Amino acid sequence: xxxxxxxxxxxxxxxxxxxxxxxxxxxxxxxxxxxxxxxxxxxxxxxxxxxxxxxxxxxxxxxxxxxxxxxxxxxxxxxxxxxxxxxxxxxxxxxxxxxxxxxxxxxxxxxxxxxxxxxxxxxxxxxxxxxxxxxxxxxxxxxxxxxxxxxxxxxxxxxxxxxxxxxxxxxxxxxxxxxxxxxxxxxxxxxxxxxxxxxxxxxxxxxxxxxxxxxxxxxxxxxxxxxxxxxxxxxxxxxxxxxxxxxxxxxxxxxxxxxxxxxxxxxxxxxxxxxxxxxxxxxxxxxxxxxxxxxxxxxxxxxxxxxxxxxxxxxxxxxxxxxxxxxxx
Ligand SMILES: Nc1nc2c(ncn2[C@@H]2O[C@H](COP(=O)(O)OP(=O)(O)O)[C@@H](O)[C@H]2O)c(=O)[nH]1
Ligand SMILES: [Mg+2]
Numbered sequence: 638x639x640x641x642x643x644x645x646x647x648x649x650x651x652x653x654x655x656x657x658x659x660x661x662x663x664x665x666x667x668x669x670x671x672x673x674x675x676x677x678x679x680x681x682x683x684x685x686x687x688x689x690x691x692x693x694x695x696x697x698x699x700x701x702x703x704x705x706x707x708x709x710x711x712x713x714x715x716x717x718x719x720x721x722x723x724x725x726x727x728x729x730x731x732x733x734x735x736x737x738x739x740x741x742x743x744x745x746x747x748x749x750x751x752x753x754x755x756x757x758x759x760x761x762x763x764x765x766x767x768x769x770x771x772x773x774x775x776x777x778x779x780x781x782x783x784x785x786x787x788x789x790x791x792x793x794x795x796x797x798x799x800x801x802x803x804x805x806x807x808x809x810x811x812x813x814x815x816x817x818x819x820x821x822x823x824x825x826x827x828x829x830x831x832x833x834x835x836x837x838x839x840x841x842x843x844x845x846x847x848x849x850x851x852x853x854x855x856x857x858x859x860x861x862x863x864x865x866x867x868x869x870x871x872x873x874x875x876x877x878x879x880x881x882x883x884x885x886x887x888x889x890x891x892x893x894x895x896x897x898x899x900x901x902x903x904x905x906x907x908x909x910x911x912x913x914x915x916x917x918x919x920x921x922x923x924x925x926x927x928x929x930x931x932x933x934x935x936x937x938x939x940x941x942x943x944x945x946x947x948x949x950x951x952x953x954x955x956x957x958x959x960x961x962x963x964x965x966x
Contacts, residue, residue, distance in 0.1 A: 642673035646771050650745065653768050657747050660764045663757065671764050674771040679899065681713070681770040681777045682886050685795030687788055687820075692801045693827040694780045696865055697875060702738050704879035705776050711743040713769030713777040717762050717791055718750050745769060759790040760909035763902070766794055792820060793905035796898045797885045799878075801825045802841075804833035818844050821857050822885050825878065829861040855888050919954050 641659075644652035659667035686694045698714055705712050738744040747769075749761055762779060769777045779795055781788045792798050800821035824841050826834055841859050850856060860878045863870040889895040923929040932950075935941040 642670040642771075645670075645674060645768055646677060646773075648772050650742075653745065653772050654747065656768050657749070657765045660761050660768070661749055663761075667764070671767060674767060678767045678770040681766070681774055682797070683766055683770075683795045683902075684776060684778045684797045684799065684882055685792040686778060686780045686799045686801055687782075687792050688799075688801030688825075688827075689803075689806065690782050692803050693862075693865075694782075694801050697799075697801065697825065697827065697862065697878070698778055698780055699738075700872065700875040701778065701879055701882075702744055703872075704876055706738075706741065706743055708879070710775040711773065712745070713766075713772065713774035714744070714746040715762060715765050715769065715777065715779045716746070716748040717758065717779060717781045718748060745772065745774060757909075757913070759794075759905065760913060762791050763794050763906045763909065789820060790905055790909075794902050796889060796895065796902075797882055798822045799825055799882070801827050802837060803828045804831040804837045822855065823878070823881050824857055824859040826859060826861045828864055829874075830864045830867070834861065853892075855885065915955075919950060922954070923950065 641652050641656050645656055656667060656670055660671070686698060688694055695716065698716075702712050702714065738746065747765065749758065749765055762781075766777050766779065779791065781791045798820050800823070802824065804826065824845075826837055826841075828834075838859055838861070845857060845859075858881050860874065860881060862874040862878065865871050886895075889898060920929075923932070928950075932941075932946045935946065936943055
């Protein structure tokens with residue numbers, strides 16, 4: 638375990654895989670390794686893809702890998718799947734689909750499934766991105782399913798966010814769009830051969846034009862991607878998409894906004910780490926002194942309720958919301 642971080646930085650695939658597994662399993666040693674590689678990260682362009690299940694994110698990712706490889710870039714892919722904690726079914730399918738890149742040393746594909754708490758997955762994703770970054774991957778693509786709060790947290794690790802939609806999603810699109818219009822840097826209308834593609838285009842356009850936009854500010858492009866059943870058209874569309882992804886990164890660099898994205902990312906990471914550090918510390922103490930058992934008794938006997946008990950714990954350990962928070966052990 639000691640040398641894992643070093644081997645990762647030398648690009649060793651097996652060490653990187655092991656470190657990501659350890660991160661996923663929340664092994665204490667993994668944190669140490671991340672500490673070591675952290676100073677050397679921050680070079681990769683992190684691209685997030687989000688959208689409803691079945692929108693075609695993995696299919697797009699697979700084709701984007703080809704585009705970026707052709708442009709001479711190395712690629713890491715992280716498929717984050719909060720929806721299948723046990724079977725990992727969707728991920729297995731993705732891995733099989735991306736097999737064609739398995740022989741290519743410039744491509745590294747890994748998946749993360751749900752472990753533990755909500756913040757845990759975002760933290761694990763952030764760390765796994767660091768691992769791929771430290772390996773020297775030029776582009777790290779992160780695929781998340783759906784658009785809930787958890788996904789938004791995960792997507793905050795990305796510099797460039799792709800929102801992948803398909804025509805004919807009905808009313809749910811309103812809810813989805815409400816949650817992602819703010820966060821999308823590029824919109825993809827996938828399976829654009831389907832009925833309703835034009836309508837979806839108009840809807841997204843209308844939403845994008847709703848608020849004021851400063852002159853020179855990035856206007857999220859909407860890229861129509863034809864069906865994979867039309868390989869030539871599909872490849873051409875995804876090529877265009879890869880150009881837009883690069884253009885967005887260039888825009889961030891040229892306008893000094895890359896730092897803002899890095900800051901957003903750091904904030905997401907620190908949020909998760911703080912939650913983790915405090916929860917871990919407090920829970921460990923509660924267990925150690927038998928307090929947790931006593932709390933359970935109180936709730937069972939209806940002497941108290943979980944919220945009151947939790948507030949008492951917060952009061953005791955954190956000294957109320959206005960006081961400074963002693964975190965160190
Ligand atoms: N007809 C059609 N099917 C597609 C297209 N892209 C993906 N699919 C299929 O849609 C399903 C879901 O795609 P997938 O990439 O796994 O979606 P994800 O859940 O967003 O990652 C798979 O069966 C794909 O073969 C497309 O452009 N046209
Ligand atoms: Mg997928």
